[in-house]
Amino acid sequence: GNSVTQMEGPVTLSEEAFLTINCTYTATGYPSLFWYVQYPGEGLQLLLKATKADDKGSNKGFEATYRKETTSFHLEKGSVQVSDSAVYFCALSDADTGRRALTFGSGTRLQVQP
């Protein structure tokens, strides 16, 4: 079956530091890949997505590249801000399996200190 594995958190960084949150996946078909962000007390918001190999998703300074050869979709940001403190979820959608719901990783908490 499909699965998503994320690095365990929390990840604690100083403001303006470089961020990487690792995500790897297993899938039977050709999935689309997503990063979601959850701010305290809120639901999940789509941050970025990539639908095929070598696609790069980007939004708000965050980037992730769909790497089929390594089955990875690592999230990166060059300079984090305190306002980026949140929980980040990697997810995949694999319609070929007939499953409608996304498969989520366990989430990685990011804490950015001033």
Place this chain on the structure above:
Amino acid sequence: ETGVTQTPRHLVMGMTNKKSLKCEQHLGHNAMYWYKQSAKKPLELMFVYSLEERVENNSVPSRFSPECPNSSHLFLHLHTLQPEDSALYLCASSQADRNLNTEAFFGQGTRLTVV
């Protein structure tokens, strides 16, 4: 008007109460979902509805009863809950077509506390 709206945002209920959570989506999607998010646990998929038909039920206790009267509305009826059911309940919707991978859009959640 947000895409997916959940009400109420916060709910405190006793173990003998009956309450309902409501979700409404304004995105024209054909699938809706309930998730449970507990502290220090992964996101748990509870129910999936596609075209108003329940297509997935992930071993959820019968004290949780979903209802999907149409493609825009989803309810979660709660009765005789336990304190361990306290969590953030998230509703989501998507356009779930065959061979098409699409993202889900989430509501802001209902923070449920069972006392």
